[in-house]
Amino acid sequence: MKKLILTCLAATVFFASCNQGAKNSEGNTTENTTSATADSNDGIGKMDFKETVYDFGNIKEGEVVKHVFKFENTGTSPVILSQVSASCGCTTPTYTTAPILPGKEGEITVEFNSAGQVGQQQKIITIASNAESNITTVQLKGTVEAI
Template sequence: MKFVDETADFGTVKQGEKVVLFYTFENAGGSDLVIYEALPSCGCTTPKYDTAPIKPGEKRTVEVTFDSEGWSGTQQKSITFKTNGVPDYATVTLTGIVE
């Protein structure tokens, strides 16, 4: 699982806003890739992804929603995707500022 960009900056948002980010990845391996689970660093970050196997060379996109309610200042959150790949996980990070 190779992400085009592992980090995204959502800029500055007002507290209470929800930010949606998209991360594109490719199955860089030689066999079907399966995402078993996505583990966000906190409950404020929700990943959405397709659980169907990804063919070698195929690209997909995962959607990540950050809910800024209750947060302020500089934020850095992450989502770790557990897969059947080598290595068996990949992590993306989102950063930004909540006013």
């Protein structure tokens, strides 16, 4: 009986988690993507974000916040984003899928739906790429007020 209760509890926690697959710029869900790597002879790409934290301030529950995180490839090799995911299903990222050449810009657009998310919010967006820092994060934060 104890095993059954623990199994049910584990399944509930698993299915109730807020994570969902990220969506690419074409709206398709990405799950298990392979990270691309640059040839050691070609140098390495580097993502230089204009900002890594966006504070949306105070909003009413149910409002949708949309923000674009822009970055420049300041490295010497193209940057390829292999996966972008959010810490919660209420946050949906889309991103540049084409390789970002040195000196060019890429972007990650994040949409946060505040329905059912009352209180202080901090949503982490994790970016996997072939850049110098293979895993990078940006975040949305603010306060959602009940209506």
